[in-house]
Amino acid sequence: MSLAELVATPLGWLLRGRRADPSRSVQFADELAGAGILTVSSTSFDDGAAIARKHSGVGRGQNVSPELHWSGMPEGTRQVLVIIEDPDVPLALPVVHTIALVDPAGDPDGDFGDATSGSLREGALTVGNLRVQYVPAFRDRVGYQGPRPLPGHGVHHYGFHVYALDTVLDADALAGLDALLPQAAGHVLAAGVLTGWQRG
Template sequence: MHPVEALIWPLGRTLRSVRPDAARSLAEAPEFRAARTIELTSPAYRDGEVIPARFCGPLIGKDLSPALAWSALPEGTVDLLLVFEDLDAPRSAPALHTIVAFAPRPSGIPEGALRTDDPTLRFLPTLFGRAKYAGPRPLPGHGTHRYRFHLYALDTPVDMAAVGSPDRLPAAVAGHVLASGTLAGTRTC
């Protein structure tokens, strides 16, 4: 255990019972509901398994985004929206790690693809104002955290600059979600 983690561990242990209401997940907003499903997978881990360390944040991994693969997108897909969240962060709502929009790619993205220097990616600031991929990083001592990637196929592009913040995202996608998929994983620190 890193010395910083050892210092924080008692706080995580104290907050172990503090968990958000999963119903407050951005993905639970009615504006994100879709009739069609996209199968979302990763060659790095299976749905519900432990997310490998290299995809995790500071003091655990390299903060690389995992490779993601998806099934055929519905006809009329103009934009993809990817949301990555922590369902167990000690706060009132799940913590949003990453929100990014991009033009459709036929079957997925490679490992490490979610980079801020890629001009085809449009990030929305999330946790602590970060507009980037932020890998899993549970509070040391807090126990196992559940994480989810959500992929949405949209029939219109999302202007992240106009959206500005995660709380305005549901209104921006209302009536435009053609299909969605989810990939879950866990991490303990």
């Protein structure tokens, strides 16, 4: 544990009873509702299992994005939206760590196995990856921002939400999640989520 984590631990203990309103999770956003179901998985961690520390954010880990795979992508998918969210923060709203818009056409390394599935390699959610555009997330941060539970606060769950869109959103025109939601409304063909956890 780093010195910064040690210093923050008493605050985490103090706030253990506080969690964000779960109904405000993107999982329940009407704008992101879709008829289809995507199956989201990872070779980095199993659904409901612990996320390795190397996938943690700066100051806690190496901030390396985990591998993600999704299947069940409907015909007509033009873009894939990935949102990483922590609903266990001691704030009024869940914290969105990452908002990424991914080209579903794949790349030269063959991330996509066929027309109905896709993936991102471990470490692929970087600002230099031309397959990915970013919408500003919490505190206007772009790119992958890994788990960073408040030390002493207990277990935080992290949802890796994946959406198949029938349109192409322009990340440069979106200032954040509030701007993205109305643009995505009516364009979600299918959705799925993979959940992991880390202990603060």
